[in-house]
Amino acid sequence: MKKKIFKRMMATSLVAAMALSMTACGGSSDKDASADAEKPAAEADKAEEPAAEDKAEEPAAETEAASEAADASTGEASGDYEECALTISWWGGDSRHEATQKAVEAFQKKYPGITVECTYGAWDGWEEKMATAFSAGSAQDVNQINWNWITQYDSDGSVFLNMDDYKDVFDQSQIDSKWIEMCRASDGSLAGIPISMTGRIFYWDKTTFDEVGVAIPTTLEELMKAGEAFKAKGDDYYPLCLGEYDRMILMVYYLESKYGKDWVTGSTLNYSKEEIVEGLEFIQSLEDGHVIPSIATIAGDGAASIDQNPKWIDGRYAGIWEWDSSASKFSDAAEGREIVVGDYFPDFGDNKGGFAKVSMAWAINAKTEHPKEAAMLVEYLMNDAEAAKILTSERGIPVSKAALAASEADLNPTVVEANGKVLSWVSNNFDPYFEDAKLKNSPDGVYYDVMGGLSYKDYSVEEAADILIEGVNDVISGAE
């Protein structure tokens, strides 16, 4: 008898342990676990509020919202909204997570009755995750998206909500129409709201340049001379470090400065083989002149990215060519070193070549059950003064005039300087297929193949140019 009881107890505890372990597995395998962890707290906050208070607060919220809507000259007052649960997703680093969560909390306070569940993570693997979610229709209501997702996921305008239909909730007048137009899907619908604009610019490690005894380069000629001076200092010292994709973008900026025309228009590559060969030779001359390390050298450093490369951290690589919005990541990594924003080189050519792109956008899932409330959340995150002060430059320098005015004092001055320089310089248009996975994928994308092959001497410049032209044409031939 005793044995039987013991057996039963054992069986029960084993079943319980199995059930527990299965729940645990579910939790740990879910990347959103951390986001969900936030949820109970938010919900608990809400639960503590008595229902009567909820109701009492509502009219105040309504008037506040209404007055704001009137301020922003939006037609309908967004005060009358449905109580609902929204979901939002974004990628980024810890500081962006914290700021966005705070902004979401503030939104919930402003609009009682709307709860927002956050899902967030690092960029690694994020695109794959969201691609499948959009394809399956299970993406969140509001999503931070990469600009090229509009062309890639929304080929028929059915994936993202047309923001033009919610003009009375989201105030488009706060954003330069030039940037708004860049977020239209192929059917003309407004698939996303640009959060910030970004372009590539040089950042220099002034500390190293001072050590080497060379001034920060302001022309290509000075940069080439700096290469020699750095070589004299040590074989592993370089004034600039460029990965494969950095090389590609610099080459396009160089060619656009020289020839003025856009890299691609629609389904036409505007550059001839001779011109591209010239661009590739320019990149190769940087490597030959000890201005940039070879791709093999960078691979040998064993770092996942330049900001994690010990040679950038300790100053042996003294320059980068990066998105202006990424400045803080690089300057934080090079702790104790003075990182300054560089200038574009006038001796690249007669034109102010280069492009700015929408660094990221807010887009609403077309399948959302609460489009208006989702648009209210986007309006809040984009244009509300309170949110702007919380979010500052976490997603680059905001393009929303209202947000910029409210947060100007809190913005990272280096990013502001870089962004100002980029937007006042670049004059070429950006092709949405430039970042197509077939081109940009590491390591089997065309850019990686061309620039890596050139650096490893697997290809001559002519061969590399042929591969690049074929690869780009293959991708853009699908464009209108």
Place this chain on the structure above:
Amino acid sequence: MANNSVAVPGKKKSFKDVCKDNIGFFFILPWLIGFCVFKLYPMGSSLVYSFTDYNLFDGMNVVGTLQNYVDVFTDRKIVTALKVTFKYAFFEVPLKLVFALFIAYILNFKIKGVNFFRTAYYIPSILGGSVAIAVLWKAVFRDDGLLNGFLAIFGIQGPSWLSNAKCALFVVIFLRVWQFGSAMVIFLAALKGVPQDLYEAASIDGASKWRQFFSVTVPMITPIIFYNFVTQLCQAFQEFNGPYIITQGGPRGATTLISLLIYNKAFKEYDMGMASAMAWVLFVILAAFTAVSFLSQKYWVFYSDEED
């Protein structure tokens, strides 16, 4: 599952009897459902996709095409990835088996603290392909890393492990060879099963330890060697984590194994049709290798219950 009821011709079975007869299915139902939903259905649909141009966002426009399969054998990148995968498996599997068997053989002796060593050697297998391992591996193999630093003590200038195509594949192979724990444990169990009297008889006949190993131990454990060989071969052809976390397939595609390329095709280029075709080609290759291995059994695997 035992059925005591005797079937009488012409008499219909009662519902209870039918239930009793098939109760086994009820017990395996959870597994069966899981298998159908998570294995059979995805496999079936991927086979269908492989004959289409299915793209995650553009949908299916061409159905019933063999183009994907033609591309698998003509696309330069895919052919290179297949070659790299063969090379990987060719070196990784034997190295891992030899290493695992060697360590298991040593750990089979009565040494002080042997249990500690058994645990210690198993630890790398638990770590798998995590980010921490990627950091460790890069720290060891980068140009100014631990290994080259160690070689420098003896005046040897080590190669650039991560940027040289040949060395990079070795770095990725070495990760899995290092994680030999599970194969080792199985070998250890097999070694324990070899009857001691065979060794006694061999030593009376004057056989050296070396001779005993090759003439007694190895033949006795061939079924286990065979088992480990097949499982490791399957794992090697499907290897993904190692190159994904350490080299991301670089340098110049030298560590882009076929599974990595399948992943990129499916989840970065959203070309599900092509990715499915590649996966099926990999499946057929693996099935062929496994079949050949099974056929080769009769030449080198000895089961103790076999008659001479």
